Amino acid sequence: MASDKLFYFLFHSNPDLILRWLEDLPADAGGYSFSAPVLKEREYRLDGLFSPPPQRPDLPAVVLEAQMAPDPGFLLRLYAETGRFLQQQAWNGDWRVVVICPHRGLHFGALTPVQEFLERRVLWIELQPRDGQAPITPLARVLSLLLEPESQVRRISDALHQQAFTDPVAAEVLPLISAILITRSRDKGIPEICTMGGINLEDLSQSRAYQEIFGLGEARGEARGEAREAAKVALRQLNRRCGPVSEATTARIQALPLEQLEALAEALLDFSGPEELTTWLAANA
Numbered sequence: 001m002a003s004d005k006l007f008y009f010l011f012h013s014n015p016d017l018i019l020r021w022l023e024d025l026p027a028d029a030g031g032y033s034f035s036a037p038v039l040k041e042r043e044y045r046l047d048g049l050f051s052p053p054p055q056r057p058d059l060p061a062v063v064l065e066a067q068m069a070p071d072p073g074f075l076l077r078l079y080a081e082t083g084r085f086l087q088q089q090a091w092n093g094d095w096r097v098v099v100i101c102p103h104r105g106l107h108f109g110a111l112t113p114v115q116e117f118l119e120r121r122v123l124w125i126e127l128q129p130r131d132g133q134a135p136i137t138p139l140a141r142v143l144s145l146l147l148e149p150e151s152q153v154r155r156i157s158d159a160l161h162q163q164a165f166t167d168p169v170a171a172e173v174l175p176l177i178s179a180i181l182i183t184r185s186r187d188k189g190i191p192e193i194c195t196m197g198g199i200n201l202e203d204l205s206q207s208r209a210y211q212e213i214f215g216l217g218e219a220r221g222e223a224r225g226e227a228r229e230a231a232k233v234a235l236r237q238l239n240r241r242c243g244p245v246s247e248a249t250t251a252r253i254q255a256l257p258l259e260q261l262e263a264l265a266e267a268l269l270d271f272s273g274p275e276e277l278t279t280w281l282a283a284n285a
Contacts, residue, residue, distance in 0.1 A: 005183075006146075006179060006180065006183045007047055007048055007064065007066050007100075008034075008036055008047075008048065009179055010143075010176055010179060011034045011048055011050070011064070012034050012229070014172075015032040015033055015034035015050055016030050016031070016032055017139060017172070017173070018032065018050045018062055018064070018098065019032070020137055020138075020139045020169060021098060021123060021125060021137065021139070021140075022060075022062070022096065022098075022123070025059065025060075026058070026059075029052075029056070029059055030053075031052065031053035031055075031056065032050045032051060032052055032053070032059075032062075033050070033051050033053075033229070033232055034048060034049070034050055034051075034229070035048075035049050035051065035229040035230075035232065035233050036048055036049065036229075037049055037085070037089070037233060037265075038262070046063060046064070046065070046081065046085060047064050047065050047066050048063070048064030048065075049061065049062070049063055049064070049085070050062035050063075050064065051233075051236065052093075054236065054239065057093055058094075059093075059094070060093065060094035060095050060096045061091055061093065061094070061095045061096075062095070062096045062097070062098055063082055063085060063095065063096070063097045063098070064097075064098050064100070065078055065097065065098070065099050065100070066099075066100040066101070067099060067100070067101045067106075067108065068101065068102060068146070068147070069106070070106045070107040070108070071107075071108060071109070072107055072108070072109045073109055074108040074109055075108050075109035075110070075111070075113075075114050075118070076109055076110075076113065076114065078097065078099070078114075078122075079113075079114045079117050082095075082097055082117075082121075088269060089237065090237070090240060090241065090269075095121070096121060096122075096123060097121050097122045097123070098122075098123045098125060099122055099123070099124050099125065100125045100127065100143065101124065101125070101126060101127070102126065102127055102128045102147055103126045103127075103128050103129055103130045104124055104126060104130075105130050125140055125143075126140075127140060127143050127144040127146065127147055128144060128147055128148075137169070138160060138163065138167065138169050138170040138172075138173050139169070139173050139176075141156060141159075141160060142160060142173045142174075142176045142177060142180065143176075143180070144156065145157070145177065145180045145181065145184070145197075146180055146183075146184060150196060153181070153196050153197055154196060154197065154198050157177055157197045157198050157199070158198055160173070160174060160177065161174065161198070177197055177199065178197070178199060181193050181196060181197045181199070228254075230258055230261035230262060230265065231253055231254045231256070231261055233265060234253060234261055234264050234265050234268065235250060235253060235254075237265070237268055238253075238268055238271070238277060241268060241271050241272070242268075242271055242273055242274045242276075242277050243273075243274060245277075249277070249281070252281060253281075260284055263284065264280065264284070267280055268280075
């Protein structure tokens with residue numbers, strides 16, 4: 001889905017944006033990395049995973065799911081896939097789930113089987129609350145542009161630009177407006193998108209959103225980004241399973257192409273020590 005790629009783009013460049021919603025974490029929380037790991041068995045890819053830095057075991061991992069349409073199987077699937085992530089990633093620290101949706105009134109399935117999970121672990125971010133109130137945080141207001149009618153886009157964009165003069169959080173999320181408008185308006189020309197969002201033409205055409213989402217250099221940049229993220233995830237899991245990885249081995253893993261990194265991520269689930277990593281690299285790298 002286009003929205004899956006959009007959320008990857010939005011959070012990959014600034015993973016710590018997720019902290020705008022996790023207000024109970026320590027004031028010095030930060031340093032998260034963002035990936036979209038594929039879970040084995042059904043080849044299910046999470047919309048996003050925010051991993052805390054290795055030196056901060058007190059911080060939770062955060063699973064991100066975006067659900068923009070009714071789906072009676074969503075809640076049970078969310079519960080099952082979260083459990084699969086915990087099992088396959090051998091995660092033994094704290095964890096949370098953030099669900100981005102239009103509003104909780106959509107039919108996502110029966111609540112009773114997953115009530116405790118929802119109450120204790122899941123944070124809902126509603127982009128169009130049923131009470132008619134605008135989303136509270138600047139990040140949620142920006143994301144609401146995915147759903148708002150075109151007639152409301154300029155008003156919301158102007159309000160965010162005005163808020164950015166006094167609110168550093170609003171200023172931080174302003175670049176996301178371009179990414180969202182490009183994603184939702186692929187049938188429009190660039191001048192039309194600029195008019196719709198009150199964005200300067202030159203600023204938009206030079207933005208990273210334009211370069212990556214609209215397709216200029218997309219394949220090359222996306223492949224590099226995915227390979228870097230795959231290497232980070234693999235190294236993090238190897239440190240947990242095999243102990244500290246040497247600088248030489250780290251460099252060797254970082255140089256692997258994406259296909260081999262994905263194969264390593266799957267193989268390391270069965271590793272029990274550094275010898276198995278050495279054997280795998282000798283056979284595959």
